[in-house]
Amino acid sequence: MKGIVFVKFNEFVEELWGEEFWDTLLDEAQLSSEGIYTTVGTYDDEELFTLIGLVVEQKNISPKDAQFAFGKWVFKELLNAAPAGAHNFKDVFEFLHAVQDFIHVEVKKLNPDALLPEFEFLSETPNTLTFLYQSPRNLCYFCEGIVHGLAEHTGQTVEVSQTECQHQGDSRCVMEVVKV
Ligand code: HEM
Incomplete structure (x- = not known):
């Protein structure tokens, strides 16, 4: 998936829950990109699913609500x-x-x-x-x-x-x- 989606997901999470929470997600996710996203890059879809999965777990919301x-x-x-x-x-x-x-x-x-x-x-x-x-x-x-x-x-x-x-x-x- 294109980097813009990852960069915006990062901004979305930080706007809602702060920079520290994003850092916690990255620590847990152990992504091969290490979460260093640029809008021009392209990254593995799985990284987005992993990050959404962690938000779902830690904030106790449904995958549907998180994606929506x-x-x-x-x-x-x-x-x-x-x-x-x-x-x-x-x-x-x-x-x-x-x-x-x-x-x-x-x-x-x-x-x-x-x-x-x-x-x-x-x-x-x-x-x-x-x-x-x-x-x-x-x-x-x-x-x-x-x-x-x-x-x-x-x-x-x-x-x-x-x-x-x-x-x-x-x-x-x-x-x-x-x-x-
Ligand atoms: C405002 C104009 C829009 C632009 C510039 C735009 C652009 C993009 C880009 C760059 C991606 C990521 C592609 C990738 O990761 O490889 C994307 C994905 C997506 N777009 Fe749009 N989009 C627009 C409007 C919309 C609208 C209105 C909808 C809803 C009906 C929509 C539905 C989606 C969905 C669901 C995806 C996720 C990929 C997938 O489902 O396979 N987009 N779009």
């Missing part, structure tokens, strides 16, 4: 790093289409080693959008959080749920976003 909170927090940071043009999308549904058709495509062009999810849009009405979240990294709860961060950015209120989820034994993850 990080996703919600990180959206504004992704937007800062987004290709020019990403700021033009003012509606959550429009933005989600743009992530699949344009934003992640540009991210991949600039960073060929980026590993991005694929969204397949299944249905859309003025208030409800459903799409398939496809990624071998299975970060659907992180994705739910990012959609909430996105709605904060557009000034809309949404409910995000999964009508099917691989973590619940289903064969795929179907995200449902409802404008309320």
Whole structure:
């Protein structure tokens, strides 16, 4: 996974629980990178899962809540790093289409080693959008959080749920976003 995700996870943890807690995580995690991340680097996905796992253990929260909170927090940071043009999308549904058709495509062009999810849009009405979240990294709860961060950015209120989820034994993850 790209370094920006690790650098932002570091900032997220320090903002919530302080620098000392981050250092404790690194001591416990024994990572091959030693936790020295740069935005331009690329690191083993497992390092992120190890760090999230330790937060879950030490702060007694669920993996779902940890991924969701990080996703919600990180959206504004992704937007800062987004290709020019990403700021033009003012509606959550429009933005989600743009992530699949344009934003992640540009991210991949600039960073060929980026590993991005694929969204397949299944249905859309003025208030409800459903799409398939496809990624071998299975970060659907992180994705739910990012959609909430996105709605904060557009000034809309949404409910995000999964009508099917691989973590619940289903064969795929179907995200449902409802404008309320
Ligand atoms: C603001 C514009 C956005 C930018 C610049 C952006 C960029 C990125 C980058 C750089 C990564 C890391 C890739 C890697 O580690 O190799 C990533 C991952 C990801 N992005 Fe985006 N993204 C944006 C918006 C979104 C939105 C709105 C969603 C939610 C629907 C989303 C969902 C995800 C997910 C779930 C991942 C984790 C990787 C995975 O699931 O396989 N992104 N994105």
